[in-house]
Amino acid sequence: MADVGTLRLCVTLFATAGGAHQVPGTTVPRTLPVRALAAGVYVVLGDTGRGSEGRPNAGFIVTGDGVVVIDALASPAQGEALVRTIRTVTREPIRWLVLTHHHPDHHFGAVVLRGAGARVMAHPDVATGVDEQSREAAESAWTLVVGKAQMAGFRYADVPDVAVTTADTLRLGGKTIVIAQPWRGPAHTAGDLFVWLPAERVVFAGDLLIEDGVTLVVDGSARGLVAALTALAGLDARVAVPGHGAIPADPAALIARTREYITGLQAAMRRALERHRSLNRALDSLPPADEGRPVSLHSRERRNANRVYLEVEKEMMGLDP
Ligand SMILES: [Zn+2]
Numbered sequence: 001m002a003d004v005g006t007l008r009l010c011v012t013l014f015a016t017a018g019g020a021h022q023v024p025g026t027t028v029p030r031t032l033p034v035r036a037l038a039a040g041v042y043v044v045l046g047d048t049g050r051g052s053e054g055r056p057n058a059g060f061i062v063t064g065d066g067v068v069v070i071d072a073l074a075s076p077a078q079g080e081a082l083v084r085t086i087r088t089v090t091r092e093p094i095r096w097l098v099l100t101h102h103h104p105d106h107h108f109g110a111v112v113l114r115g116a117g118a119r120v121m122a123h124p125d126v127a128t129g130v131d132e133q134s135r136e137a138a139e140s141a142w143t144l145v146v147g148k149a150q151m152a153g154f155r156y157a158d159v160p161d162v163a164v165t166t167a168d169t170l171r172l173g174g175k176t177i178v179i180a181q182p183w184r185g186p187a188h189t190a191g192d193l194f195v196w197l198p199a200e201r202v203v204f205a206g207d208l209l210i211e212d213g214v215t216l217v218v219d220g221s222a223r224g225l226v227a228a229l230t231a232l233a234g235l236d237a238r239v240a241v242p243g244h245g246a247i248p249a250d251p252a253a254l255i256a257r258t259r260e261y262i263t264g265l266q267a268a269m270r271r272a273l274e275r276h277r278s279l280n281r282a283l284d285s286l287p288p289a290d291e292g293r294p295v296s297l298h299s300r301e302r303r304n305a306n307r308v309y310l311e312v313e314k315e316m317m318g319l320d321p
Contacts (some may be wrong), residue, residue: 027069028077028150031085037239037247038200040064040175044085048246051212052295056105058246059204060086061197064173066095069118070195070204072109072157074142075150079109083116094118096170098179100206100243101189102158103219104125104142110157121170121179123191124163128219164193175199183227187218188243192228201238204249211245213257214300218307222262223315229259262308269309273316279309 033045040062047054051254055078059070067086072079085095097113099122100106110120128138143151162168167180178196186192187209195204207215208228217225232240233255240251248254272282283306291298 007144026147026150028075028081029214030079030081030233031088034085034089037202037241038197041200042089042198043203043204043241044082046154046244048211050245051214051297052210052216052244052252052300053265053293054244056207057204057247058082059195059241060089061175061177062090062092063175064092064175066093066172068096068098068170068172068175068177069094069104069113071100071206072096072097072113074105075146076112076153077109077150079112082109083112084201095172096121098122098177098193098195099158099160100194100204100208101192102128102205103189104128104138104145106206106243107158108142108146108151108154111153111155114157119161120123120158121162121168122158122160123165123181123193125158125189125191126158127190174235181228182231183224185224185227187224187228188215188217189219189256192220194228194232196235196237201236202241203232203235203237203239204241205232205243207243209240209242209250209254209258211242211254213254213261213298214304215258215262216300216304217262218303222266222304222308222311225262226259226266229255233259260302265305265308266312269305270316272309273313279306282309 035043035045037043042060046057056071056073058073060289061068073082076134094113094116095118097110097118097120162181167178167182169176176198178198179193180196181193192205192206192208194208215225233252237246237251241247243293269282283302286302286305289302290296293299
């Protein structure tokens with residue numbers, strides 16, 4: 001049994017970080033499902049149909065001169081499964097790990113990728129909105145989410161060797177890989193990057209895209225997310241890999257749906273503020289958050305509405321959020 005302090009901490013992390021809810025003690029399969037998206041470009045498929053609650057997607061690119069991995073999954077055990085999965089496809093050395101952002105479910109396996117030889121490219125802002133918490137506190141809270149067994153051997157490994165704030169390009173073997181944040185400012189988090197293969201027209205979007213179109217902005221901003229989605233749409237990608245869930249048949253449609261959701265929410269909160277509605281009244285029309293499921297669809301909708309109300313209120317007062 002966790003003590004009350006730990007539970008409160010856990011709830012705080014859930015309430016502020018957009019991590020997936022996974023079942024503690026769940027064993028990780030030896031290898032994970034993998035699918036080729038283009039020559040040398042692979043997605044390691046997470047759960048489908050569970051939105052942000054499922055195991056995330058990851059990816060890797062076999063360049064002919066080493067492997068570039070995209071995201072490291074949610075625990076050292078998952079990182080090990082990821083490496084074994086890569087080894088079913090190639091013996092090339094693992095050279096780089098690129099992180100789409102710094103939420104636990106996307107990088108807590110990074111220590112294993114580093115151990116396998118990867119250097120890390122990521123945004124230097126490792127904050128996930130849990131300012132009041134130390135990284136150690138986030139670690140213990142996350143251990144309650146995935147279970148102790150999966151976390152064996154954990155240490156933080158997401159501080160980048162090569163920091164990317166606007167754009168960088170890896171040219172390795174026959175591949176060109178663009179790692180970029182072409183918009184400005186926090187979107188899903190303070191440190192989002194997408195990974196774009198211009199020749200193959202494949203983008204790994206991280207949590208800028210979720211299969212159900214409801215990206216969390218509680219650790220970022222609606223304004224930033226709209227800018228990020230505009231940049232994503234501008235790529236005209238053939239394949240877009242969301243952070244969680246099924247790969248959409250039509251990438252433009254998922255980007256547009258996400259954008260309509262977030263701009264619709266901004267407009268609704270602006271209307272509520274213009275009518276002097278309180279935050280509670282503005283949230284009245286939404287279903288309640290699911291207790292104990294901080295990143296379920298209803299919880300994401302409600303938490304986003306809360307965040308966007310405050311963001312729009314600041315904008316209307318002329319304060320930069
Ligand atoms: Zn995330």
